[in-house]
Amino acid sequence: MTQQRDPSQPIGLGIAGLGMAGAVMVHAAAAHSGYVLRAAADPHPKPREAFARDHNARAYADVAELAADPVVDVVYVATPHQFHRAHAILAMEQGKHVILEKPMALTLADCDAIIAAAERHKVHLIVGHTHAFDPAVRAMRGIIARGELGRLGMINSFNYTNYLYRPRRPEELDTSKGGGILFNQVPHQIDTARVLGGGLVRSVRAHTNVLDPARPTEAGCMALLQFADGASASLVYSGYDHFDSDEWHFGIGERGAPKKIDHGAARRGLTGANDEAELRTQNFAYGSGGSQLPPHQPHFGITVVTCAGGDMRASADGVTVYGRDGIREIPLPRHEGMPGRREVLDDMREAIRTGRKPLHDGRWGKATLEVALAIQRSSREGREIALEHQIAVPAAV
Numbered sequence: 438m439t440q441q442r443d444p445s446q447p448i449g450l451g452i453a454g455l456g457m458a459g460a461v462m463v464h465a466a467a468a469h470s471g472y473v474l475r476a477a478a479d480p481h482p483k484p485r486e487a488f489a490r491d492h493n494a495r496a497y498a499d500v501a502e503l504a505a506d507p508v509v510d511v512v513y514v515a516t517p518h519q520f521h522r523a524h525a526i527l528a529m530e531q532g533k534h535v536i537l538e539k540p541m542a543l544t545l546a547d548c549d550a551i552i553a554a555a556e557r558h559k560v561h562l563i564v565g566h567t568h569a570f571d572p573a574v575r576a577m578r579g580i581i582a583r584g585e586l587g588r589l590g591m592i593n594s595f596n597y598t599n600y601l602y603r604p605r606r607p608e609e610l611d612t613s614k615g616g617g618i619l620f621n622q623v624p625h626q627i628d629t630a631r632v633l634g635g636g637l638v639r640s641v642r643a644h645t646n647v648l649d650p651a652r653p654t655e656a657g658c659m660a661l662l663q664f665a666d667g668a669s670a671s672l673v674y675s676g677y678d679h680f681d682s683d684e685w686h687f688g689i690g691e692r693g694a695p696k697k698i699d700h701g702a703a704r705r706g707l708t709g710a711n712d713e714a715e716l717r718t719q720n721f722a723y724g725s726g727g728s729q730l731p732p733h734q735p736h737f738g739i740t741v742v743t744c745a746g747g748d749m750r751a752s753a754d755g756v757t758v759y760g761r762d763g764i765r766e767i768p769l770p771r772h773e774g775m776p777g778r779r780e781v782l783d784d785m786r787e788a789i790r791t792g793r794k795p796l797h798d799g800r801w802g803k804a805t806l807e808v809a810l811a812i813q814r815s816s817r818e819g820r821e822i823a824l825e826h827q828i829a830v831p832a833a834v
């Protein structure tokens with residue numbers, strides 16, 4: 438494996454894509470003492486200039502220049518889905534470790550190419566962030582793995598958002614180019630269910646919805662995942678900006694900040710917008726505002742886990758366990774940094790320092806994509822789809 442130059446020094450991080458995800462990771466890395474923001478790349482000058490100014494760092498128009506920069510140890514790839522394969526491999530060819538946003542890529546063949554490049558260039562790969570890195574999910578996984586609530590039966594993940602009506606680049610509304618919730622949102626639920634359920638999904642049956650002909654990509658999904666050991670997961674997602682399930686999660690938003698529930702506001706905000714891609718940059722790209730670290734834990738809708746001895750759910754500040762002896766709250770500490778993203782950065786640092794393979798490596802990311810593609814296929818073909826590329830959560834996790 439490629440070694441960090443001096444393990445006592447913070448890891449040099451480069452950000453490819455300074456949009457919504459890139460901006461969140463910049464704030465997470467800035468609050469993490471193990472990393473230093475060294476450089477970024479984005480074709481759009483505004484976020485690039487804001488980044489260079491705020492972090493006294495280099496900013497390039499082209500990912501190839503970022504990948505070649507010798508002060509960068511790890512490249513976080515948060516560019517649009519269709520570029521994931523090319524940008525990850527570009528960075529690996531320069532000996533950089535890679536944190537690659539979900540979805541890992543658009544096809545299983547692209548995943549294989551990325552996995553092969555990581556092996557060839559002896560670098561670490563983490564596919565994330567997904568909400569499976571959330572501290573509450575990790576805590577629930579620990580409870581399941583230690584058998585504290587008995588045998589796992591069901592996982593229920595349920596999320597209603599305004600996804601479809603946030604300003605979108607054209608390709609985000611075209612499923613064939615990686616648009617819609619199956620590539621963008623449902624991977625959070627799949628990854629979370631796989632971590633909780635042990636990783637090995639045996640089969641998938643699903644229905645998906647395209648309910649707005651003006652934005653013709655999937656924004657509704659109902660999927661049943663059957664695990665190899667008999668447990669199952671139900672994943673429900675709707676992004677039509679009607680009901681907002683954060684109403685049922687203590688009025689807290691996805692990243693852990695208090696949220697004013699405003700039904701239909703995203704749809705109304707699009708009225709009259711003739712360049713949504715530009716509106717997206719204005720509203721969400723790096724430099725467009727807010728860098729507050731949230732007061733509560735991150736979450737992705739409602740997640741409830743049923744075991745033989747009780748239920749548990751991700752709560753505002755931890756995990757609530759509904760056991761035979763009553764209800765107890767397991768509070769989760771708020772450390773330095775942004776929960777969820779901090780764990781991604783921690784896992785990469787651990788991998789670089791110790792050589793330990795991260796859970797969310799290339800094979801894991803490919804297995805999660807396999808489930809997303811199976812959901813699409815199951816809905817199209819009206820049948821259950823068997824899976825072939827699943828991998829288990831290691832016993833240590």
Ligand SMILES: NC(=O)c1ccc[n+]([C@@H]2O[C@H](COP(=O)([O-])OP(=O)(O)OC[C@H]3O[C@@H](n4cnc5c(N)ncnc54)[C@H](O)[C@@H]3O)[C@@H](O)[C@H]2O)c1
Pocket residue numbers: 453454455456457458459478479480481484498499500514515516517518520538539540565566567606620621717721722
């Ligand atoms: N993990 C999460 O919670 C989370 C949240 C949001 C997005 N994402 C993921 O992050 C990725 C980016 O999504 P986003 O919502 O930030 O999109 P976005 O449109 O807000 O940002 C994408 C950025 O990439 C830039 N870009 C476009 N082409 C580029 C190129 N060739 N080289 C470098 N930069 C380029 C754009 O100018 C833009 O600033 C996607 O994979 C998405 O699924 C993850």
